[in-house]
Amino acid sequence: MTSTLPAVTGAKVPAQRTAVPSPGSTRRTTSPERLRGSRPDLVLCAVLLVAILVVQGWNIADYPTLSDDEGTYLAQAWAVQEGRGLAHYTYWYDHPPLGWIQIAVLTWIPAHFAPGSMTVGSMRATMLVISAVSAVLVYVLARRLSLPRWAAGLGMVLFGLSPLSVVLQREIFLDNLAVMWTLLAFCLAASPSRHLWHHFGAGIAAATAVLTKETMLIVLPAVMVTMWRHSHRDTRKFALTGAITACALIGVSYPLLALLKGELFPGPGHVSLWDGIEYQMTRPGSGFVLDPGSGSYAVLQSWLYYDRVLPVGGLAAALLLLVTWRWSVTARALAGPALAVAILAAMALRPGYLPAMYVIQALPFLALVLAGGTGSVAHAVLRRGRRTDERTYLTWGRYAVAAALVGASAAYVVPRWYDGNRTAVTADANAPYRAAAEWLGSEVDNPGKARVLVDDALWLDLVHEGYKPGLGVIWFYKADLDPAVTKTMPRGWRDLDYVVASPTVRRDAVDLPNVKAAMEHSTPVATFGTGEDRIEIRQIQAAGGDR
Amino acid sequence: MLTSVFIAVVSFALFWMAAFTLWWQMHAWRTPEVLASTRFSRPDGDEHVSFSLLLPARHEQAVLDHTVQRLLESTHTDFEIIVIVGHDDPETTEVARKAADRDPRVRVVVDTHEKKNKPKAMNTALPHCRGDVVGVFDAEDQVHPELLAHVDHAFRSTGADVVQGGVQLINFHSSWYSLRNCLEYFFWFRSRLHLHAQKGFIPLGGNTVFVRTGVLRDAGGWDPHCLAEDCDLGVRLSSAGRKVVVAYDSEMVTREETPSSLMSLMKQRTRWNQGFLQVYRKRDWKQLPGFGQRLLARYTLMTPYLQAVSGVVIPLNVAIALFLDVPVGIAFVTFLPAVTALVTFVFEIVGLHDFGKQYGLRVGFGHYLKLIVGGPFYQVLLAGAAVRAVWREQRGRTDWELTSHVGAHLAHVNREDVPA
Numbered sequence: 001m002t003s004t005l006p007a008v009t010g011a012k013v014p015a016q017r018t019a020v021p022s023p024g025s026t027r028r029t030t031s032p033e034r035l036r037g038s039r040p041d042l043v044l045c046a047v048l049l050v051a052i053l054v055v056q057g058w059n060i061a062d063y064p065t066l067s068d069d070e071g072t073y074l075a076q077a078w079a080v081q082e083g084r085g086l087a088h089y090t091y092w093y094d095h096p097p098l099g100w101i102q103i104a105v106l107t108w109i110p111a112h113f114a115p116g117s118m119t120v121g122s123m124r125a126t127m128l129v130i131s132a133v134s135a136v137l138v139y140v141l142a143r144r145l146s147l148p149r150w151a152a153g154l155g156m157v158l159f160g161l162s163p164l165s166v167v168l169q170r171e172i173f174l175d176n177l178a179v180m181w182t183l184l185a186f187c188l189a190a191s192p193s194r195h196l197w198h199h200f201g202a203g204i205a206a207a208t209a210v211l212t213k214e215t216m217l218i219v220l221p222a223v224m225v226t227m228w229r230h231s232h233r234d235t236r237k238f239a240l241t242g243a244i245t246a247c248a249l250i251g252v253s254y255p256l257l258a259l260l261k262g263e264l265f266p267g268p269g270h271v272s273l274w275d276g277i278e279y280q281m282t283r284p285g286s287g288f289v290l291d292p293g294s295g296s297y298a299v300l301q302s303w304l305y306y307d308r309v310l311p312v313g314g315l316a317a318a319l320l321l322l323v324t325w326r327w328s329v330t331a332r333a334l335a336g337p338a339l340a341v342a343i344l345a346a347m348a349l350r351p352g353y354l355p356a357m358y359v360i361q362a363l364p365f366l367a368l369v370l371a372g373g374t375g376s377v378a379h380a381v382l383r384r385g386r387r388t389d390e391r392t393y394l395t396w397g398r399y400a401v402a403a404a405l406v407g408a409s410a411a412y413v414v415p416r417w418y419d420g421n422r423t424a425v426t427a428d429a430n431a432p433y434r435a436a437a438e439w440l441g442s443e444v445d446n447p448g449k450a451r452v453l454v455d456d457a458l459w460l461d462l463v464h465e466g467y468k469p470g471l472g473v474i475w476f477y478k479a480d481l482d483p484a485v486t487k488t489m490p491r492g493w494r495d496l497d498y499v500v501a502s503p504t505v506r507r508d509a510v511d512l513p514n515v516k517a518a519m520e521h522s523t524p525v526a527t528f529g530t531g532e533d534r535i536e537i538r539q540i541q542a543a544g545g546d547r
Numbered sequence: 548m549l550t551s552v553f554i555a556v557v558s559f560a561l562f563w564m565a566a567f568t569l570w571w572q573m574h575a576w577r578t579p580e581v582l583a584s585t586r587f588s589r590p591d592g593d594e595h596v597s598f599s600l601l602l603p604a605r606h607e608q609a610v611l612d613h614t615v616q617r618l619l620e621s622t623h624t625d626f627e628i629i630v631i632v633g634h635d636d637p638e639t640t641e642v643a644r645k646a647a648d649r650d651p652r653v654r655v656v657v658d659t660h661e662k663k664n665k666p667k668a669m670n671t672a673l674p675h676c677r678g679d680v681v682g683v684f685d686a687e688d689q690v691h692p693e694l695l696a697h698v699d700h701a702f703r704s705t706g707a708d709v710v711q712g713g714v715q716l717i718n719f720h721s722s723w724y725s726l727r728n729c730l731e732y733f734f735w736f737r738s739r740l741h742l743h744a745q746k747g748f749i750p751l752g753g754n755t756v757f758v759r760t761g762v763l764r765d766a767g768g769w770d771p772h773c774l775a776e777d778c779d780l781g782v783r784l785s786s787a788g789r790k791v792v793v794a795y796d797s798e799m800v801t802r803e804e805t806p807s808s809l810m811s812l813m814k815q816r817t818r819w820n821q822g823f824l825q826v827y828r829k830r831d832w833k834q835l836p837g838f839g840q841r842l843l844a845r846y847t848l849m850t851p852y853l854q855a856v857s858g859v860v861i862p863l864n865v866a867i868a869l870f871l872d873v874p875v876g877i878a879f880v881t882f883l884p885a886v887t888a889l890v891t892f893v894f895e896i897v898g899l900h901d902f903g904k905q906y907g908l909r910v911g912f913g914h915y916l917k918l919i920v921g922g923p924f925y926q927v928l929l930a931g932a933a934v935r936a937v938w939r940e941q942r943g944r945t946d947w948e949l950t951s952h953v954g955a956h957l958a959h960v961n962r963e964d965v966p967a
Contacts, residue, residue, distance in 0.1 A: 193578055194578050194579055195577055195578050196573055196576050196577045196578070197570075197577065232578075232579035233579075234579050234582050234583075235576045235577075235578065235579050235582055237897050237900065237901065238573065238576040238894065238897055238901075239576075241893055241894070241896075241897045242890070242893075242894065245889070245890055245893045246890070249886050249889060249890065253879070253882075256879070256882065257875065257879070260868070260869075260875050260878045260879070261875060
């Protein structure tokens with residue numbers, strides 16, 4: 001050999017190297033299996049999708065209870081639609097705004113035709129779009145991670161029909177949108193054509209997910225692992241750097257937004273991104289998740305109340321996959337989702353703040369690893385060590401074991417899920433809210449002049465009833481925390497007319513002097529519901545007369 | 548308001564321009580299959596095509612003999628080398644004659660044109676060609692011994708009329724601009740040309756290009772008045788529907804050196820730009836059948852000017868966003884072109900790494916630094932060359948400004964000749 005140059009990269013591309021470098025040779029010789037063209041996949045996916053949409057969509061407005069956060073995001077989406085900026089109160093970098101900008105786009109058409117429908121209950125229906133896309137992406141991802149068809153279907157069912165998923169995916173949470181983008185990033189990272197721009201797109205989708213809900217940042221390593229596994233040696237460095245660059249550049253747009261608004265760093269008289277991040281990073285922790293006295297433990301219990309199969313089973317499956325990494329093809333194929341579950345679990349064990357919607361980010365990955373783990377077990381039972389000349393009774397034994405396992409799991413899961421989902425499609429948890437909104441719409445004489453403290457979930461309803469958004473109908477905590485609002489209340493609680501005391505308001509009033517005072521100087525004029533969940537409309541004493 | 552609209556329009560235009568350029572630049576790495584298909588396929592050992600290799604040489608006595616000897620080492624069995632020298636250049640003629648005396652495969656053709664240039668020289672030699680295929684090399688080229696066998700195979704197996712092999716500048720360590728210059732070649736021959744071949748519109752390179760003799764004679768040879776006769780030939784052949792195949796193998800590329808000074812690089816680039824402009828104005832590309840092909844042709848031939856404009860406008864745009872009082876949304880839009888420019892930058896860094904790997908060259912941290920820091924200055928150089936080209940074309944100055952070679956790449960590449 002006379003050449004001192006290294007030979008051309010030795011690795012052969014799996015698809016047969018074309019005989020000649022002809023212009024048309026970019027077509028791959030063995031075309032990848034296209035899901036779009038596979039009838040069994042399409043049928044299975046469509047049937048499961050319909051089932052998921054029916055269960056999630058039925059009674060979506062009335063269950064679960066309207067959450068404060070839903071109200072916040074939808075109201076901010078409304079502000080975006082109305083051209084009032086990124087929020088109707090000062091936007092203070094609590095979260096990147098991309099999430100509710102998407103909600104604004106999503107709800108734009110229905111809100112355009114029926115402005116009154118821009119309330120939490122009715123706009124939950126738009127979340128079905130997100131659920132549907134996410135569920136399909138779970139199926140696609142499962143197939144791209146080479147799970148068999150039945151396991152991909154199982155993953156989709158676990159993701160879409162677990163009572164925990166049904167409850168959480170119905171709600172207008174940014175996390176649900178972020179999950180959709182993350183799943184898209186995973187699907188693109190696992191693109192069978194290993195196309196440079198698919199990987200680039202994965203970076204963009206991942207960045208969008210982070211800008212939708214910043215906590216998605218911690219899942220990005222799992223996207224990277226998936227991409228690494230699915231890229232080819234010869235093009236990997238371009239694919240990976242491309243994806244990282246795309247992700248970083250899109251991500252930078254958030255600080256850039258702050259910079260352009262002159263709000264990157266703290267300063268007198270304005271909010272800043274810095275302060276926003278500082279707030280999120282220093283939120284008081286809710287304790288260790290396994291300490292029964294802690295807030296985190298209560299959150300965990302609230303998840304397990306709805307479903308144990310998905311969270312516990314998923315964790316166990318992730319563990320199984322990580323342990324069998326050496327031997328199991330499935331375990332290696334599912335490295336990305338398993339890593340995502342591991343990261344999210346590790347983060348939950350950290351004694352920081354654990355929000356109730358935290359588990360939403362984990363749902364698709366729990367579903368995928370549980371489906372993959374089931375696939376692994378099925379393979380072990382039915383195929384492992386099986387020879388072509390295996391005796392018939394042994395083969396039948398394998399099938400018997402498999403059938404027993406399926407039967408046992410079904411016996412455990414089906415009744416529990418049936419109960420959970422039956423509640424979801426029948427219970428009406430929001431009657432008090434609707435009644436309160438109706439009362440405030442009909443019983444208050446001049447809504448345009450009245451000033452009411454409400455929680456975020458009810459805010460839009462009152463806007464539609466004619467109350468003045470922002471300073472007429474007020475997010476209750478703004479009365480203490482937003483200088484732009486407190487400045488309009490020089491006499492404190494005396495400048496208000498009503499307080500709508502929902503459970504959230506009663507809980508938080510303890511730390512909010514103005515709200516607390518308003519509660520103390522008011523009497524209930526109407527009460528809806530009973531016990532802890534009741535909603536009282538309280539009229540401020542001595543108000544009205546001099547106003 | 549008007550300012551905002553204007554800025555937005557300019558930004559979007561720049562963005563799409565940069566995005567398309569980037570898309571094409573990365574063509575070869577789109578999928579592993581595409582990358583594999585850009586290489587030469589292994590020859591089958593059969594040889595049926597005979598070659599006439601044209602070697603125009605003008606004041607190249609220092610490097611000519613080495614190049615001829617190296618060509619003679621070729622493993623292919625049926626080829627002739629035609630060295631074209633000027634009647635006013637006795638030193639080079641002397642070297643060529645000596646080579647011809649040593650080996651019957653070498654012939655010398657004397658070009659007697661009063662004003663000389665490369666296309667005239669090659670047209671002079673065209674009637675003397677006996678081979679089925681005419682190949683063009685430059686006097687300073689380092690040609691791989693197995694290249695002809697690969698090209699032979701490519702002609703036979705694809706039924707191509709034209710085969711363009713890779714050309715690669717190697718001396719990236721010489722200066723900051725040679726680093727960028729090498730990388731330009733890398734992206735062009737490694738990646739972008741393949742896209743052009745696929746789309747059926749291709750500006751050919753100046754050497755390592757092989758054309759069936761009949762096809763070349765039918766086309767009337769090279770245009771003696773065009774400053775980018777290579778590009779012009781490619782445009783005419785592809786407009787006539789001829790099949791062009793491009794193959795790049797890091798082992799098999801023809802190695803060249805970058806211009807020895809900034810000024811000669813500037814002159815070379817001015818000549819190319821002016822040539823592209825001439826080709827654009829000749830309108831041969833209008834005969835391309837597809838609308839997309841014509842658009843690609845228009846865009847490619849105008850690239851130097853678009854490059855010049857964008858080099859100035861992108862920073863200006865960002866400055867406007869930062870310092871002028873425009874709505875936040877508009878300010879965001881102004882960053883779009885900068886974003887694509889950044890992505891291009893990153894891919895260039897990765898490209899440099901790949902270049903080092905492919906050629907077994909050590910690329911140090913300093914080189915990456917040079918690549919980044921040199922970027923804006925190189926952009927200025929390109930813009931300067933573009934402006935200069937327009938200026939010269941307007942003034943009707945269409946003479947050749949020749950690039951001189953010192954053989955910087957030879958010492959480096961000579962290692963190859965040492966038997967292991």
